[in-house]
Amino acid sequence: MWTNVKSFLKKRTPAQVIVGYYALAITVSVLLLRIPAVHKNGVEIPFIDSVFTAVSAVSVTGLTVINISETYSVFGIFVLMAILQFGGIGVMTLGTFFWLLLGRKIGLKERRLIMVDQNQTSLAGLVNLIKDILKIILLIELIGTLILGIYFLNYYSNWQDAFFHGLFASISATTNGGFDITGQSLEPYANDYFVQLINIILITLGAIGFPVLIEVKQFLIKKESQQAFRFSLFTKLTSITFLALLVFGTVVILLLEWRHAFANETWHKSFFYALFQSASTRSGGLATIDVSNFSQATLIVMSGLMFIGASPSSVGGGIRTTTFALNILYLWHFAKGNRHIKIFRRELHEDDIRKSLAVTMLAFALCTTSLVALSISEDHSLMELMFEICSAFGTTGFSMGITSELSSFGKIVIMILMFIGRIGLLSFLFMIGGKEEKTNYHYPKERVIIG
């Protein structure tokens, strides 16, 4: 059986494996969510809404056309948690696997990013890798559940309720699922900074990317045995970008809402509102405030942050933090008239720059096309539609409240965006695109006027 799987996987491109995994996961999820027992007594929802919930859960987005706590039974919520796990961990695993394959293609030196196993690109290596990812994520979720569960004893009268909510909150935060069973996201905890901090930490651990987690683990092991360790360029770039976006978002939301949505709040509550919503734009999607209270300027900035999304090989979507960082570095060096992009005493590869620029532009084209499409089918303002589209593409799950009002066509558009946002535009492209063309002829080069 292993040999069959092995030979099947060998014939597939990584992109095909990732897309295939997701298509399969969505199909299974839809089937699961059509089991009558997942619903509360007497509740029935249309087929397209089950599909929407499945896509939203598999892509760990959290946009929803129905109220989860009013629709699903306890069994249903356990099914939802299972789907979130497969959605979140699935792409993390496959994304990392994809990176390994890429690494194999470009030489031994670059492979060191994931230092788990010499034999890592074999099927055994993949299994070890999946085990490693599962271990780390389940450990994070377990600790999260324990902390939140114990703490929730303050909120719930019995330990079953407290730990049920703790478990759901922990999984929803770590997988960046963005779903809630409170009916109003984390708004009930708007005054509880402890719950917010735990959620921010869980969201960040899920969204910062598996390669970073594993390098940190490796760093700690090496440190113990006093060996030298260098973080990869990827880890440095993505972590710093992640932190920079968090700080930027917090400062901007705080400044823009200081005299607006936060006008009647204390400074610390305002700060936590800003911090939590900023952290959540990476891809968490949980909210401690109704975002439609925010001003247009804040909503545009948040749309941009969601469009950027989380780090590669994480539970998040969007164009990814590295892509954004490479764009910025490219533009900065271009404006300075500098061809070679140097950072952290390393030089970036031209192909990576090319990819970043292409991914960003294609993502922009995709979102703009969706904007036109939804403008035709829906009766909502540009701001509401843009926010919803960026949220779907970034698999964030924030909404100004229009998700449940979408037409069937609108739901399909949002589902496609969640799907592509989750698997990544690059994987999506590699799936639909062909192989590298080999051409032996060249035409004379000719210059044209730009801009």
Added chain:
Amino acid sequence: MWTNVKSFLKKRTPAQVIVGYYALAITVSVLLLRIPAVHKNGVEIPFIDSVFTAVSAVSVTGLTVINISETYSVFGIFVLMAILQFGGIGVMTLGTFFWLLLGRKIGLKERRLIMVDQNQTSLAGLVNLIKDILKIILLIELIGTLILGIYFLNYYSNWQDAFFHGLFASISATTNGGFDITGQSLEPYANDYFVQLINIILITLGAIGFPVLIEVKQFLIKKESQQAFRFSLFTKLTSITFLALLVFGTVVILLLEWRHAFANETWHKSFFYALFQSASTRSGGLATIDVSNFSQATLIVMSGLMFIGASPSSVGGGIRTTTFALNILYLWHFAKGNRHIKIFRRELHEDDIRKSLAVTMLAFALCTTSLVALSISEDHSLMELMFEICSAFGTTGFSMGITSELSSFGKIVIMILMFIGRIGLLSFLFMIGGKEEKTNYHYPKERVIIG
């Protein structure tokens, strides 16, 4: 004196010359528009509105915070026409000059784009070039004035009025100025397809770029003497993109408004509405219909078309048609896994691709930043602000009617956009940026995960 000018110009970069010319033109225009005689009796306008009109006229945008026909005297309107001429022809000349300098830098072979003179990059060559441009543009305007002036005898009771309106319409269309003295753009001619066709032709001749005009002239001369002639890659690319955008815009506007703004119109009137507004998004800015009647989807598409703008070395703004074409070609070849971009049996230069991508992204960043800024300072919807911003950056001059309601801060933002849109982001960058950095050291390359 010539030697002084020559040595002065030699010490400046082309970008500095272009930006300097514009800064000077705006200053002179403001001074001219503060002469009391330019206003109608008893009319006084605030200083910032004079500055706004000057920037709008020099950048041939046509956005206006005042009603031209109610504000300016006949003398004032002649001043305005003069400013439009200097604005429109100025950058056309300087843009072409810039291209020549660029051409000189990259070798003799590429220089052939402008085949006016062997000695073209000298000051004498520049003077010849300016003469050539002036001849072509003035000839176009003269013919336009004659046709429109004679035709306007149907609309006006005396020949002075007819030719005054014909002259203004011809200059406003050819320079893509977008101003009107009717008080409601070309809406009075909504049923007059002849006037619309003449305007479309004049707008197109102004916006298609001077290198194209001069190559066509050269083609006709060579054809007469039966010599071989090859159009440059630039001319082919920009002309086809121009045409493609015109057709795309017409079809999309027609489809989206068929049952909406055009619901009660005949098919031919609908077609002309679509055609005219599409042609006008290149940078003309004249309208035969109040664009705020259009649906949100149409307005988004028009915003995109205005953002793209006109061809380089033309009277228009935006990221330019070539930049857009190169982006599309890049993405297309990237998706197919093809590194070398071949088109019309020529290969594009990597540096041009790099520039196109950078210009587009920077333009996008500029417009998004403006969108956030205007969202803070103004009380308008995202759609209205986005439309206004794209119109300013593309120096198009369409508006959903919010220009006169802008705050002073908002007016300044729009002025900056018109200025940068007109001189081109690349020139703007080269002005503020430094020289190409020369580095003799390299770091090891390291790959990162993208998207």
